[in-house]
Amino acid sequence: MLSFSYPWFQSAQLFFKRISSRIAAKFINIGQEATFFQDNLVGKLCKSLAISGLILYVFYILLSNHPCCQSSNFFTNLTHKWGSHPMITTDSPTNLSDLVFGIAASVNTWRTKRIYVDAWWRPNITRGYLFLERTPTNFLPWPSSFPPFRVSENISRYQPYNKHRMPHAIRMVRVIAETYREENKGVRWYVMADDDTVLFIDNLVEVLARYDHRKYFYIGMNSECVTSNIDHSFEMAFGGAGYALSYPLAEALARNLDFCIKRYPTLYGSDHILQSCAADLGVSLTQEKGFHQIDLHGDLSGLLSAHPESPFLSLHHLDVTDPLFPSMNRNESVVRLMEAAKLDQSRLLQQTICYHKPYNWSYSISWGYSIQIYESIYPPSVLERPLQTFVPWKRIRMPPYMFNTRFPSKNPCEAPHVFFFESAEKIKGEQIVSTYVRKFPRLLPSCSSSGNHSTDHISKVRVFSPLTRLHGTGNRRECCDIVRVAKMNVSEVKFRACMKDEIVG
Secondary structure, three states: OOOOOOHHHHHHHHHHHHHHHHHHHHHHHHHHHHHHHHHHHHHHHHHHHHHHHHHHHHHHHHHHHOHHHOOOOHHHHHHHHOOOOOOOOOOOOOOHHHEEEEEEOOOOOHHHHHHHHHHHOOOOOOEEEEEEOOOOHHHOOOOOOOOOEEEOOOOHHHHHHOOOOOOOHHHHHOHHHHHHHHOOOOOOEEEEEEOOOEEOHHHHHHHHOOOOOOOOOEEEOOOOEHHHHHHOOOOOOOHHHOEEEEHHHHHHHHHHHHHHHHHOOOOOOHHHHHHHHHHHOOOOEEEOOOOOOOOEEEOOHHHHOOEOOOOOOEEOOHHHEOOOOOOOOHHHHHHHHHHHHHHOHHHOOEEEEEEEHHHOEEEEEEOOOEEEEEOOOOOHHHHOOOEOOEEEOOOOOOOOEOOOOEOOOOOOOOOOEEEEEEEEEEEOOOEEEEEEEEOOOOOOOOOHHHOOOOOOOOOEEEEEEEOOOOOOOOOOOOEEEEEEEOOOOEEEEEEEOOOOOOOOO
């Protein structure tokens, strides 16, 4: 390596060192200024974007609420494009205000059918309309306790396509479109029913809340009778039982209903037309066992005493069956059932089974309706099957029902003692006590094989149940204990949660 000792060289070397350090310092200052400028620019850009977004949001709110823009489809199309839904928030649970009811009715039968709508309609709370074929002049002024009525649109333009055996099929299926047109803001579900349908709307809200209302859902149940399903469709929700349509499906049906009516001119009734229209849109029936068409005649107590493990949602055709409770007319029976529903709709007709082993008794409890006590031990798999106290809608030779049944028996070890719901009240300790009374004697001897422990002396059963709601699908039945068997005439039962892996019976 060369080394220089000349003074001029050393001076030049010192000069270049000073220049280099000044240049380096300059570059450092330039870098710091660039960083400051970048941070400042990003901050200003974020502030500008936030202010712009706020201005656009305010503009959107003002425009969408302006009268001139209320009928515009711009925002609807925009929200549909991006996969959301108008007027619907996904972070809040479904409640009663999210449901709209469309009730198909007739002026000719309203006087006798109104008792069924009165049982469940809540004035100023429930949303919906009663659709009539003409103005109900005999009922004017229209009471505020009734659902608001609408006169169905003129359907004469469909006359060439009206080959249905049910005379009002087209008018009734159009209730879907007319209900949608009346109410389409802040709606998640449309519930269709007849004027002789009794709905249990708290349970209905809980069931529908399990489904995504932003998707296409057609929810209901087919008939109890095989022949009715053969005549119509096993894939059809029977309209008398009621069925629910999610907002997107109801919207699509309303838009395409004219085409469907013309495409299916010979189907029997409105519910079959609707099912065919839904199928054309690629939507199948989602079954919920709590909807009940009741294509049955006679005594329903056997069916209602062994309800499937599913929330109780509806009853239909009560004007062609026996009253639900003995020694009562139909109106009184419906009122009595609704008394239990007001206290605890979640447990209504839910079956709970327990045993009094010292006497070999089996208790089958249909909360809010009935209790059956057998003088023998029967497992739940037997007691789940309804006693066939009813007859089918049509008498046919094939198996008549869509479920298994048991035939009533005169054998004292097989025939139950039956008690019917009388009253219920809240008591201390966050409990409800419901009372069931014997309405008629069994008129049979005691079961000798169980040790002759007769139940004839019991005239009343009290059931203690929690005040908290019972959550149905996916959970077990509740268990119960016989806490008192009096020597006089009263038995007491207490509901409880079943223990882990507890075997009932």
